[in-house]
Every structure is written in structure tokens, then in C-alpha cells.
Amino acid sequence: MAKRIDVSGLTAYYGAHKAIEDISMTVEPRSVTAFIGPSGCGKSTFLRTLNRMHEVTPGGRVEGKVLLDSEDLYGAGVDPVAVRREVGMVFQRPNPFPTMSIFDNVAAGLRLNGGYKKSELADVVEKSLRGANLWNEVKDRLNKPGAGLSGGQQQRLCIARAIAVEPKVLLMDEPCSALDPISTLAIEDLMGKLKEQFTIVIVTHNMQQAARVSDRTAFFNLAGVGQPGRLIELDDTERIFSNPSVQATEDYISGRFG
Amino acid sequence: MSTAAIAEKRPSSLRGASLPKWSPYAIALGSLALAVLIGTLGGLHSRVQWGLIAALLFILGTYGVSARVEGRRQAKDRVATSLVWVAFLLAVVPLVSLVWTTVQRGVKVLDVYFLTHSMGVVADTEPGGGIYHAIIGSLEQVGLATLIGAPIGVLTAIYLVEYGRGRLAQAVTFFVDVMTGIPSIVAGLFILSLMLIFKMQPFGFAGSLALAILMMPVVVRSTEEMLKLVPNELREASLALGVPKWRTILKVVLPTSIGGITTGIVLSIARIAGETAPVLLLVFGNPFINTNPFEGAQSSLPLYIYQQYANSVGSGAAYDRAWAASLTLIAFVMILNLGARGIARWKAPR
Secondary structure, three states, X not given: OOOOEEEEEEEEEEOOEEEEEEEEEEEOOOOXXXXXXXXXXXXXXXXXXXXXXXXXXXXXXEEEEEEXXXXXXXXXXXXXXXXXXXXXXXXXXXXXXXXXXXXXXXXXXXXXXOOOOHHHHHHHHHHXXXXXXXXXXXXXXXXXXXXXXXXXXXXHHHHHHHHHOOOOEEEEEOOOOOOOHHHHHHHHHHHHHHOOOOEEEEEOOOHHHHHHHOOXXXXXXXXXXOOOEEEEEEEEHHHHHHOOOOHXXXXXXXXXXX | OOHHHHHHXXXXXXXXXXXOOOHHHHXXXXXXXXXXXXXXXXXXXXXXXXXXXXXXXXXXXXXHXXXXXXXXXXXXXXXXXXXXXXXXXXXXXXHHHHHHHHHHHXXXXXXXXXXXXXXOOOOOOOOOOOOHHHHHHHHHHHHHHHHHHHHHHHHHHHHHHHHOOHHHHHHHHHHHHHHHOOOHHHHHHHHHHHHHHOOOXXXXXXXXXXHHHHHHHHHXXXXXXXXXXXXXXXXXXXXXXXXXXXXXXXXXXXXXXXXXHHHHHHHHHHHHHOOOHHHHXXXXXXXXXXXXXXXXXXXXXXXXXXXXXXOOOOXXXXXXHHHHHHHHHHHHHHHHHXXXXXXXXXXXXX
């Protein structure tokens, strides 16, 4: 079910501004890959190019190739909507749909895409909520609005919503930065469970988190303000945090950055 | 020596002298009494003058008393508060006065008979008759105008917020701004010129078209603002689920903002329900009941009010009917507003 991502020579722009330049990497299936790096180095931009959300921003465009199991996401005739069904995304701030109940939020992806039977819907919702470790907390109030949950629960609701459409890859853009340590722990545990099924890519500012949850870690950096961000190195998480091959990585993770 | 003992001996730097809570009312009463005194002694007959003098005395008095007791900063604070209150009262007085006058004069002939009969066999100078034909006309014309204006307005706003980039969007925004400023009589003349080209007689739907022109820019503007309030994160969340853009707009963006959009539409309906000029030009007025908006002259509430008042010289009956129709119109608009508030509260994201 999980798919491999092969990126080669990827450059992304916001209008005339080059945000990231010439990034090539491979994201292994059934593993967690963490992106770390200073603010503005293009981690989030790069993440958003992986499911064509980058081009939703006015002026956003991309050059290069992103292969999802050897199929180019930016090839001619590729439908971005179809890409996003394969590559799901969880955002920095929990964003449940305010007009929908907990049930409807999880079912949203299926309902809005159509072609689902009502009887199946309840099963999918339960399975997704169980998958997101949220079922026991909300099973008695599925018809209550999703916005009434706590921040950590909302974020897990968003994860449940993302996995309900059964994507192959799950992108997470700083999913814990708005959460307390206990909710963070819940989501980190969840990632360990989800990586058995999905390819997970996570952007994080928390290096301990990257060290805890990820199998491989990529370090991004930028040469200066206004310069495009680049991939500095990608390696097994253990090596990155113990014996990185580039000096800049070691400076960054040991706090001697700048 | 304990610290508490020291604190007691020293005067607190945090707590200054302050006026008692009832002081604003006392100052208000005092300045009112003084204003009445000045008014009677000075031989001023207008109650408005008395009120203005009282307001002035109140502000000056507040500043004087407060500055002496509490200090200048608190005095300024109190003056700002009293200015806000005075402005509020100045705004409310005409409103209350208008509603009061309309109710007082309107209830004279307003009854079920008045609401269910037309002016068909009643001369304008005679008592009797009613506004049934005008209510029918108003409902049909405004209803048809809403059916045309609201969808076009909402769709335009969706285009501007969700899709519009570059020249075309700029041009649309510009023309919507221009349309907001079109005087209603000009919208009426525009439709009239078309009617003259095709040699048509006045009919209700022509009025609807002019009203729709007046309504559209208001709907566009209010809907635009409401759509801009929808957080971008919701759009992205939906798009990231693999939902096409049009479904995202239909199922996520619109439901989130539906309360505000409805309020905007209802307010614009309230605005066109009171339009007289285009109706006068295009629908002409008709004392008989005409339920077909596509053929023959009709009446409408504002037009009825205007025509009754214009014919009220030497006839108390027409005068009373004009006020009763005004009361009906105000009630209609008020019910619409209450309905809009209800919908907005019901549909608001929880």
C-alpha cells in the first residue's frame, strides 16, 4: 500500500522568488522520514510539492520530477486532485471543518469525493478513528461538532480524516507544534503505528521529535536570507544525530548554528 | 515590624480617590434639571434645544467633577465615555421617534380588512380600501429581483474570491464598485430605455430587473467579505483530501459562510423593498389587484405610500393609508432582518 517517492532536481518558486533549489532524494516506503532545518529553508514548501499543494498558492510553480512508484506527479496530464488522493496531508494547525460533526469530518474525504455507500461509511469512520487512536474518546459523541474537541484531539481527528481516504503517503507539516507534550506523545505513538501502512513524511522543528519518531532524517538549509533552500544531507536518523557527514548538520543539531 | 503595618501607614499608590458609582446618573439628572431651568427662564420652546443644553452640561459637569476628585486622566476617560453615550442617544432618538410616529399614525387604519383589500373601487379621497394589491406587487417584484440578483451576486463573489486573478477580476471589482453608486432612478431609466425600444407597457417584472441591478453589487460586496473570512486552512484541508476545487467551494467554503451570506442577501432585499423611483417608472402603479408580474401595471408598498401621500391634500383617509402602508413596510423589513439573524445563528459554525 505504501509507495516510494523519488525526487530529482526539484526547484519550486513563489512567483519570481525561488524557494527551494535542485532537491533530489528518495523517501522509503513504510518508514518515517523527518525534515529538519531552520525556518524559511523550504521544508514546508518541499513537503507541499509532494502532493501538488504548492501550486494552490498563487504564483506557486515547480520544476523537476517527483516520482511516486515511478509515476511522475508533474507529468503531462496528471490530475492534481488524483495526486492528492494518493498523498494525504496533515497541517500545522488542526483544521477540522467547523460546520461538520466528528463523524462528518472523518467521512468528508469520502463523501466529497462521492461514490460511497452509506453502510460502508460508518465502518470506514470507525476504522479511521481507531487508526488515529481517537475512537474511544469520541465514540459516544460522533454527532457533536469537531471543533469542540481539544487541540490534540482535533489534530488526531484531522489525521483520521486524512487516512480515511486511504492514501499511500501521509505528509505531516509540523503536526505537533500547536500541541502540548501529552498530545504530542499520542501523535508520535500514532506515527509509529501508521508507518506500518503508510509512507510518512514529517516536517518538524523539534529535533528530539525527529530523533524519536523518524527512521531517516533530511537536513535542509539556506545560504542566506532570500536564498533558496537546499537539501544538505539525508541519512539514517541515528547517523544524522550521532555522526553526520556534513559540518553544517552537526552545527545545527548541536545548537551551534549560525 | 511586619510589612503589613508599613503598608497601612503609607498611602496606596495604586488606589486613588474615585467617584461613587451613582455619580454619572446624578450628574445627568443635575444637568437635565439645569437645562430645563435655563430653557424655561430663557424662553426656549424647542425640546431639542433643552436636550442639547443638557448634553453639553453633562459633558462639562462630568469633566469638572471628575477632574477635581479623580484627576485629569480619569476625567478624560469619563468625558470619552459620556461622549459615546451622547452620540448613542443622538443616533437613537431619531430612530425611536421614526418608529414611534409610524406606529402611532399607522395603527389608525391598519387592520385585517386593510391588509386584504385593494383600492380597486375606492377613490383616493374616500376612506376604506387597503394595500393587498401593493403587498402582492411588492412580494412579486422583490421576490423576482432576488431570484435574479442574489445568485448572480453570490456567483460573482465566488469568482472574485476563489478564482479571480488579474485584469478580469480587477475590472469586475471596479464595475461592482461603480454599480454600488448607481442612483435607483438611473437603474430605472436604464430598464425604461430598453422598454421603449421594444415598445412595452409598464409591468412588474421590469421593476424587478431594475431592483436586481440595485441589489447585485450589495450582494457581491457582502458575500465577498464573508468568503474572505473563511480560513484558507479549510480550503487546503479539503483540497489535500483530494476534493476538487468546485466541491471544496460547494461543500466546505459556502456552508462555513452561509450565515453571513444569507444576512447580506436579506439586508439587500430590505434595501430594494423600499425603492420607489424605479417602480414608479417601470411598474407605474395600479389600484386593482394584478397578480401577474409579467403583464400589466402593478403596485408596490413604497409606490403606494408615495401615491397615497401625493393625493392626500384635503383627504385624511389617504394620509392615514400612507402611514399604515409605511408601518407595514417597516414591519416587513424588520421581519426579514429578524429572519436573517435567525438563519445566521442557526447556520453559524459551532
